[in-house]
Amino acid sequence: MVQKPDCGGSTRRTFLKATSGVALATGVAGCIGATDDGAVRFVLNPAEEQTDILEEYTPMKEYLEEETGATIDLTRAGSYVETLEALETDQADIADTSPTAVPAGEGFADVLGMRTAFGGALYFSTIATTPDSDIEELADLEGGLITTGARMSTSGTLAPSVMLSEAGIDIGDFPEGDANDLEIRTATDHDTSRERLVNDDDIVAAATGAFASAPQIPQEQFDEYSEFVEHSAEYDDAGSDLEDGEPELQLLAVSDPLPRAPIMARSEWDDPEREDIEEALLAAGEDDLIPDDVDEDYELWFTGIQDADQSDYEPIQEILDELGLEFQDFDDDE
Template identity: 70%
Template structure:
């Protein structure tokens, strides 16, 4: 039976230098394996951080699956429940779904033995080297690529990215590839001095970290002091008229969001004006803890890669709780070289974040 744990109260993002990888702190004790429950699976005496030795029920088959809340308004536990039920039906796994509070927490959970597997950001791939393995890459309607956008409101005076000099722009989580890092590079390429953001303050404009894609968009809509917002196209395209994307042929060809562009514009969701679209980005990975050696691991990974759209989004699922990807294809670290390229062009290392 799928276990559901909703955990989203912490947004602390602290990066510590560590040999061979990144030591991350910030997981909510008591949500990702704490509460003195050993490894989060049993009834042993833990240290409150999920690092104790539990004597839990069938630990080898208990799989803690941590989920990354990229959008504020989604019920990610409900969305992932059909996947968890499919995995339990196909394997001996007992899947516990845990909603993390931030991008950082998904990676932290793998490093600190508070999870076996995680849905996380593409930026987790370089950040997790040495303790987290890429199982596969999410796909949406056959496509492994997605895009970042920078938008404004139609009645603003902003016509191109260079017009954002001196303005406030909202972005997502500091570790979000499409919500923050790719847009920061886009602004830099437009001639704006972004300093060493998000490791420090930009020079030519005010970049404000909103935490997730939806919040970044909504802050721009509701706050007249914010001139533009960066977000993944999955959060912005429904409010951008489709014809605005026609100048971006890669988006038209590869984006799962193109067909539905503009479909959500109404009195509650105002039209957005597209300023720029990023280069194609690799979709987010499913990652597993490197030292997870339970027999159920192979079963689970094989089932994930074999899952079809009907397994992830069954016909009887309410459309409000549909998962936003339709499959998982085999992938490895080399598929995420574009992430390394973005970091290199921005002059950032994961150890730089503080």
């Protein structure tokens, strides 16, 4: 790892590849989360979708400042890996991270809470086809062309890769290389993966997070997946876009439940405001995170934060182990 001057240092064996520097969307020179006023440094993951994450998190920042009296500086990191690196090297006190960051952060980053959406702390991947295809189950995808989300997206690519493997399809070295039994094309995000299925006749199936596919899948197709019905925030909305004339999709499979993304803190951060911020995060309601006056284009994708710890992310570690991935493999994509 490249050591950045005046940005703290790592006291443990580094888990990251050397990088040439940190790209900041805010244009701040020097360190991620650098601040001269003693503010709490809150670093944000770059979103997979094209969103203004700094704008989206501003209501949370303002809520936390009002509740705790702390001053909070928001900074967007250039990659998933850089977000966790900021916690390891004392460039951040708190961070919005991906689920895949939790196993890699053991020993220097703590899970403060798990983000929830409309009461649901778990989310799901789907693999879907079109109603006029002759694909009836995942095994039928052998020899075909499918699309997935971003190469290292947990719900768009990693969980679906395990689903394919468990169905008996040889995925080879994917997502780091090519699959053997079918062709897989990654997209930039979940919506693009879904749209490719609809618009490209050569593509026979699409993997996405359920939040991107469920509105175009008739609700009754999910009924055999009891965990999805019980836990998914997307179940009630399943099929809703069909009323607006959107193309119908045919469900092939739903993943096991996945823990939603965490809010993490630097383990050695022991300033008095840490406890106050943690309490405020866990007490935050939807109105605190998404006030009525927020433009819908800048709304957070989650509505609350519930208590969680590293053990809640064991399913993510199992996915990484199954695919032979380590967290540094995420650096090239983001």
